[in-house]
Amino acid sequence: MTAPRLQLEQISKRFAAVVANDQVSLSVQPGEIHSILGENGAGKSTLMKIIYGALRPDAGRILWNGEPAQIRSPQEARALGIAMVFQHFSLFDTLSVAENVWLGMSSSISLQQVKDGIRSKTAEYGLELEPERVVHTLSVGERQRVEIVRALLAEPRLLILDEPTSVLTPQAVEKLFVTLRQLAATGCSILYISHKLDEIRALCHQCTVLRGGRVTGSCDPTVESNASLSRLMIGAEPPRLVHREATPGQLALRVNALSLEKLDRFGTDLHEVSLDLREGEVVGIAGVSGNGQQQLLAAISGEDPRAPDAAIELFGQPIGRLRAGARRKLGLHFIPEERLGRGAVPTLSLAHNMLLTRNESLRFLGWIDRQALKHQTASIIERFKVKSGGPGAVARSLSGGNLQKYIVGREIDAVPKVLVVAQPTWGVDVGAAAQIRAELLALRDAGTALLVVSEELEELFEMTDRLHVMARGRLSPSIGTSAATVELIGEWMSGLWPTGPEDGPGASIGEFP
Amino acid sequence: MSLLSPVIAVVLTAVVGAALFAALGKDPLSALQVFFLEPFHGTRALTELALKSTPLILIALGLALCYRSNVWNIGAEGQFLMGAIGGGGLALWVTTEAIPMSPWAFFPLVIVAGALAGAAWAGVVALLRDRFNANEILTSLMLVYVANYFLSWLVFGPWKDPDGFNFPQTVSFASQTELPRVIRGMRLHWGSAVALLAAGGMWLFLFRTFAGIQLQVGGPAPAAARYAGFSSHAAIWTTLLTSGALAGVAGAFEVAGPMGQLTPHVSTGYGFTAIIVAFVGRLHPLGCILGSGVLSMFLIGGELAQSRIGLPSALSGVFQGVLLLSLLACDTLIHYRPRWSGTR
Numbered sequence A: 001m002t003a004p005r006l007q008l009e010q011i012s013k014r015f016a017a018v019v020a021n022d023q024v025s026l027s028v029q030p031g032e033i034h035s036i037l038g039e040n041g042a043g044k045s046t047l048m049k050i051i052y053g054a055l056r057p058d059a060g061r062i063l064w065n066g067e068p069a070q071i072r073s074p075q076e077a078r079a080l081g082i083a084m085v086f087q088h089f090s091l092f093d094t095l096s097v098a099e100n101v102w103l104g105m106s107s108s109i110s111l112q113q114v115k116d117g118i119r120s121k122t123a124e125y126g127l128e129l130e131p132e133r134v135v136h137t138l139s140v141g142e143r144q145r146v147e148i149v150r151a152l153l154a155e156p157r158l159l160i161l162d163e164p165t166s167v168l169t170p171q172a173v174e175k176l177f178v179t180l181r182q183l184a185a186t187g188c189s190i191l192y193i194s195h196k197l198d199e200i201r202a203l204c205h206q207c208t209v210l211r212g213g214r215v216t217g218s219c220d221p222t223v224e225s226n227a228s229l230s231r232l233m234i235g236a237e238p239p240r241l242v243h244r245e246a247t248p249g250q251l252a253l254r255v256n257a258l259s260l261e262k263l264d265r266f267g268t269d270l271h272e273v274s275l276d277l278r279e280g281e282v283v284g285i286a287g288v289s290g291n292g293q294q295q296l297l298a299a300i301s302g303e304d305p306r307a308p309d310a311a312i313e314l315f316g317q318p319i320g321r322l323r324a325g326a327r328r329k330l331g332l333h334f335i336p337e338e339r340l341g342r343g344a345v346p347t348l349s350l351a352h353n354m355l356l357t358r359n360e361s362l363r364f365l366g367w368i369d370r371q372a373l374k375h376q377t378a379s380i381i382e383r384f385k386v387k388s389g390g391p392g393a394v395a396r397s398l399s400g401g402n403l404q405k406y407i408v409g410r411e412i413d414a415v416p417k418v419l420v421v422a423q424p425t426w427g428v429d430v431g432a433a434a435q436i437r438a439e440l441l442a443l444r445d446a447g448t449a450l451l452v453v454s455e456e457l458e459e460l461f462e463m464t465d466r467l468h469v470m471a472r473g474r475l476s477p478s479i480g481t482s483a484a485t486v487e488l489i490g491e492w493m494s495g496l497w498p499t500g501p502e503d504g505p506g507a508s509i510g511e512f513p
Numbered sequence B: 001m002s003l004l005s006p007v008i009a010v011v012l013t014a015v016v017g018a019a020l021f022a023a024l025g026k027d028p029l030s031a032l033q034v035f036f037l038e039p040f041h042g043t044r045a046l047t048e049l050a051l052k053s054t055p056l057i058l059i060a061l062g063l064a065l066c067y068r069s070n071v072w073n074i075g076a077e078g079q080f081l082m083g084a085i086g087g088g089g090l091a092l093w094v095t096t097e098a099i100p101m102s103p104w105a106f107f108p109l110v111i112v113a114g115a116l117a118g119a120a121w122a123g124v125v126a127l128l129r130d131r132f133n134a135n136e137i138l139t140s141l142m143l144v145y146v147a148n149y150f151l152s153w154l155v156f157g158p159w160k161d162p163d164g165f166n167f168p169q170t171v172s173f174a175s176q177t178e179l180p181r182v183i184r185g186m187r188l189h190w191g192s193a194v195a196l197l198a199a200g201g202m203w204l205f206l207f208r209t210f211a212g213i214q215l216q217v218g219g220p221a222p223a224a225a226r227y228a229g230f231s232s233h234a235a236i237w238t239t240l241l242t243s244g245a246l247a248g249v250a251g252a253f254e255v256a257g258p259m260g261q262l263t264p265h266v267s268t269g270y271g272f273t274a275i276i277v278a279f280v281g282r283l284h285p286l287g288c289i290l291g292s293g294v295l296s297m298f299l300i301g302g303e304l305a306q307s308r309i310g311l312p313s314a315l316s317g318v319f320q321g322v323l324l325l326s327l328l329a330c331d332t333l334i335h336y337r338p339r340w341s342g343t344r
Ligand SMILES: Nc1ncnc2c1ncn2[C@@H]1O[C@H](COP(=O)(O)OP(=O)(O)OP(=O)(O)O)[C@@H](O)[C@H]1O
Pocket: A015, A016, A017, A018, A019, A020, A038, A039, A040, A041, A042, A043, A044, A045, A046, A047, A387, A388, A389, A396, A397, A398, A399, A400, A401, A402, A427
């Protein structure tokens, strides 16, 4: 019996307000793909950062190949053979792929060696990546690949992946899994974090469940079902979504042949995008991110007020040039996909962050009624089960999924007339995802018009009444969700859809008179 | 941790200062005593400390507001000078027209005059930034020189005292324009209370009003400001006009208080020293008060060091520089937590 590659004994870590890890013990064998499963704020990221030396544990010890190890910094972790891919990229846009990889390496290696290394690694694992390309020309999926290749080049004996698939298309996820299995076959251990239960079942050999910072169980995911995994994780199966037929009302939001040049060189131009959204319906926009969704959303939300006035109408009123605040006053709310820095100010408290989009607690001359603000924040924290240190906690201290819950909750709670949502359930656990979808549908039933942009087809099929597809800055005609199939949407994603709204299979189905 | 770094910086400055004194052949301990203890010794010393702190507090409050919203107003000295010209002009008018009024009636008027003049000068910066996207660091700094030359032109020309033997200065202002004193016989005036009130007001504005929160979003998170729909134009104008007005009031207090006339030498660098005050005070109104105390201690300590132990008065400038540098170093080191590593 060989010693486990990694063994954690009684690891504890506490932040001021919360115990993030509470006597966590687990072991990972060589060649094992081990998943860490747990609801938002369970302490998964914290545990990974401890293993990688980015955080110090308060108590407990780490055994590496059976030997006690002190991991005081990421350098020491890398020296042991531990590599980590963080959820958020750490690449420099203006440098080439090879230069980015080179930055993290010891200075004795030449750039040419790095380039050769990248070429041989990508060949070995069948990943396409050109070392000379400048990072800003890469799509998010390709950037993720840079991070993974960088990790692979370190010849790791343990690879940590913290929600690596949130920005990958299903095809890219398949490719990644092939790579990871190959890697595991060479004896490298892998720690894998994801909220997507299907992925865990398809990929992982072992699974440790965290809840409130403690280990509450472990299982073999290959023999579990999604339902049993979520029972292990949140103690219950997520409630099934009941999707009643929509009863669309009057026209709420109209986009009229909107063409817009991109604002920066990383963007996409919009070409003649047209869209109708009625009260009481959910319209989805599918498509691989980077096809103009960001630009369209910014034009609709008012963050980019360059559109011709008449190109965007809200209840018949032209709003193309209004700023986001003015549009919100007219009833249009927006949930962006970047939570930290856009949906919330990292350094401000959750209570102060309410003021970005909510003004119920403001009094004469903009005086803040702190009691009212605190109550309002606390009610959202409670309703959406946001794990945090309370209304006074700064946004930065929340786990990714919990911040998402807070922002979505803040906008849902406003009961807007029109709600535009990007990636509503990014990074939230299955229980929270189900709740968010149910709350969004409840809003629809109460008469709100919803526009949902998501990369997750399943989510769109579950929630929406009609679907558009976005490809290369153009928007397809809409199709009733009940009439759409995964194959059809996949075809449209490559930009091949019937041109007129009347002359294609299913193109006019679901269009309301 | 971020509160610790100003403290470490002050200690470091004292250490560097001691080394400097030793290098200049003075006894470091007694020199340090002149710098760090004498300014607190006795009522007169304390009132002088408060007097010097007054303009620093006023200016630093405005700068803290600017810097919190990512508006880099470096030219508070120019706004201070224009405030001095505004307040001084009013005092000159009251003096030459011999208008009968009590100092307590003049007090609010001189505040308004200084505030308007300072705000107008900062308004030029705001206009250039808003309309032409001109970098406010450059424009505000360059306008300092313009203000200084404008002052010189006034005191060499139209405002020169006709009976002043051709010295470039105005007449001494009449007694009704003198700022009311806090304690008889001391130079400390009630403007210092205004500075404390302004700090309280700024605190309420920053942390208790929507407008204050709004301004603080654009700095750390411009994308969030766009998302919320907070106007960056409004932020530029509000912050610059407010800081200009505060610096202007400081300038008006200087000429109506300790100076009592306008000369070409109104500029003593308060506007620049206040930049250090704002950062040492962590851009917080309370911190600005504390920071002003520390910096005026250096200013007074420098003067004392010159008269008592014959050290060059430029030393207080050196101290300011060392303080700012150690503060920035502490912030950076604390933020990035670098470690020594053997191999590289
Ligand atoms: N720097 C910090 N300061 C204070 N609290 C923190 C800090 N970092 C994390 N926490 C808290 O520790 C808990 C665990 O956070 P962690 O990021 O490990 O969760 P997670 O399991 O990765 O969740 P998610 O699935 O949402 O990413 C959370 O309640 C979070 O609020």
